[in-house]
Amino acid sequence: MREPPAAGAVRLRRWRPGDLESLLRYADDADVSRGLSTRFPHPYTRADGEAFLAGRVLDLSGPVYALEIDGEACGGIGVQPGSGERRHGATLGYWLGRRHWGQGIMTAVVAGFAPWVMDELGLYRLAAQVMAGNPASARVLLKTGFTEEGLERQAVLKDGLLHDLRCFARLRAWPAGG
Numbered sequence: 001m002r003e004p005p006a007a008g009a010v011r012l013r014r015w016r017p018g019d020l021e022s023l024l025r026y027a028d029d030a031d032v033s034r035g036l037s038t039r040f041p042h043p044y045t046r047a048d049g050e051a052f053l054a055g056r057v058l059d060l061s062g063p064v065y066a067l068e069i070d071g072e073a074c075g076g077i078g079v080q081p082g083s084g085e086r087r088h089g090a091t092l093g094y095w096l097g098r099r100h101w102g103q104g105i106m107t108a109v110v111a112g113f114a115p116w117v118m119d120e121l122g123l124y125r126l127a128a129q130v131m132a133g134n135p136a137s138a139r140v141l142l143k144t145g146f147t148e149e150g151l152e153r154q155a156v157l158k159d160g161l162l163h164d165l166r167c168f169a170r171l172r173a174w175p176a177g178g
Helices: 017-027 030-034 046-053 105-121 135-143
Strands: 011-013 064-069 072-081 089-096 125-131 147-158 161-171
Touching: 017 030, 017 046, 017 072, 064 105, 072 105, 089 105, 105 125, 105 135, 125 135, 125 147, 135 147, 135 161
Parallel strands: 089 125
Antiparallel strands: 011 064, 064 072, 072 089, 125 161, 147 161
């Protein structure tokens, strides 16, 4: 697999064991965790970071990358490919440390990463789900070629509350005669 494209000052690279301290610094933030799945807890402990970097939370051998700014990992992006009859699609996930919010960084990253990963994996559908209380993440998707497809009501139980998920997808045309 080729390396993913850079996005301005952001380099996308594989996670490595030396990222633990910066991962803890950026991930242990209630505002970051609030919009993410329960695989990304708060507080985000050293044990959580070690488990993630060891590949026990996500399969890090797949298209899962650290976002590096100024030499430190401060966010992540990746996809979980589908299988069987859903092998033509994948689900996108991403996060960014609060210090870098509001600068257009994630929009630039997703704008380059989405078409790249679709080409690399031969995908025709890239889906993403955003908790309804995370409008900034929904804006990132809408600005980068995703279309909102609907709402899954009461889809996620997090922190003792049920949350709705907004569903988005970016599609590529199936080849004629395919």
